[in-house]
Every structure is written in C-alpha cells, then in structure tokens.
Amino acid sequence: MKLNVLVVEDDEFKQRQIVDFLGQQDWCGDSIIACSVVGGIAQIDESEFDLVILDMALPNYDGGSDAGQGLGGIAVFRYLRQIAPRIPVVVLTQFEALREGSALVDTDTLKSRLEHEFGQQFAALAKYKIASDEWKHCLNLVADSVRNK
Template identity: 30%
Template sequence: MIRKKILFVEDDEPKLEQVLALLETFTEIEVIVAKSLNGACKCIDREDYDLVLLDMSLPTFDNGMTVGASGRQKTFGGREILMYLWENEKDLPVLVLTQFKDFPGDEGPVNLPQLHAQLKKDFPGLYRDHIYFEHNNDAWKTTLTNLLCGIMTC
C-alpha cells in the first residue's frame, strides 16, 4: 500500500497533539509537521504532498529559544501558504483546521463562513473546506475524518 503524505501546519501544541493522535489512526497516512509560515514553505519546496492540513493563524518562523523568536503572528498566515501553493502551481487539496470562529480583518472581523467563501473563490480546486476545531468537543474529528476519506479515498 502506498502511503499518502500530509503536510500539517500547526503551531498550537495542544491542538497539534490532538490532531496527530487522530491522524496516527490512519495507517496509510504519513504526516509531516511544520509550525510556521516559513517552515511550511520550506517543506513545500522540499517534498511533494498529497494534502495540506492548514491552520489559519500562524507565526512567520518556527519557535526559537527566546520570546518573539517565532516572528510575528499572522492572522491569515494560512492564506499566505495557500497563495504560495497557488503561485508555485502546486495542485493539491488544502483543508483549513482552525479554532477561531472570527478573524480580525483590515475592514472588520471576518467570520468562518466568510473566510470559507473567500478561500473557495480565490483558490478554486486548491482550497477544499474547513474544519472548526474545539479542544473540548470531538465533532471536528468526524468532520476531518470524513473530509480526509473523501479526498484521499480511505
């Protein structure tokens, strides 16, 4: 069996651990983790993936040993990664996994349905869907499992 490779871009350790625990139940999936905008772009340049699972709010760089070493937190860092994939003509499905229902935007707050519609419009074929993550509710597990199986044919 050929294993599918997922790039999982996430900087929040508790969320990362919960999602990895679910992904590890899929024996046919290999997961590579990046924890920043810059780290994800380096991974994309080095390897090919079958899917990207992407947080929306990300730091610019991986965590360092000092405060602020991870660079500036970018509210729409995930969108920048989608743009990077688009510009580099990487044709692979992207799922956004976020724990925020609203994002501060330049012209006021952007809610999750608005973000979904904008990403669908701006990145057709690349952006597939989003999953709303909550630490104390397992509904995200079912949603993520169904989306993964639909895209990667589990």
C-alpha cells in the first residue's frame, strides 16, 4: 500500500530534502506540499492523506513573514484532529527550541505536550539535521507502522 503524504513545511531547502526522500521510498504515493498554517488546513480540506509530516515553525500564510510563530504547526494539527483524527502526524523540526510568545519551548517539552494533547495521532517528533539520516529512519518506521495497520 502506497501512502499519500502531506508535507507542511515553509523552509524551501528542508522541503526539497523531504520531498526528494519521499520520492525514493516505495511506500510513498503522492506527496502534497503546503507552506503555512492556512495552506496546510486548505490541503487537509482538499485531499485525503495517510500521513502528515508537519513543521512547527510555520507562518500563518504562504509567503508570510510571520515565521517567528514558533508553534504555528499546532493549529494545523488541531484542525487535522477535528477532520481526520486517525491520520498520524510526524513533527519534523530543525530547532532545539521553539518560541511560544516570549518563552522558548524545548523539543522534549514539546514532545510531551503533543503526546498529551494528541495521543496516538502524534506518531513521532524527529529532529531534522542535514548531516543525519535519523529523521529518514523515523519516517520509514512510522510509514511501516501505518502500512501494517
């Protein structure tokens, strides 16, 4: 079974790396890209997905300059939970900490919050690093789990 994947990522380089990786995987069918909170929500409304790869530091709108919204991805996740609570989400971030208002939220705290709020729909939090394949391994594990359900 091939999985249709929604990638919600505003960083063009990271987005290209993810899409290139997905294109090499036999488990990946179509991959659709969104670049913002509004773009991610629109894609959720327009298409059906088996897996979502979600960045947390997203602008509200495509081409938006408000990328400082450190936890914008949570809005996309909350919307997805309302529409399709069974679609697993992998949070893929390149930051060790994200800004929430005037505070910083480290990835361990973020992971705990996502597990608490989203339960099993939150499949994993992977740290994106150019020099590491750990995030790719994480995506493969989640994809295998989704395909074997």
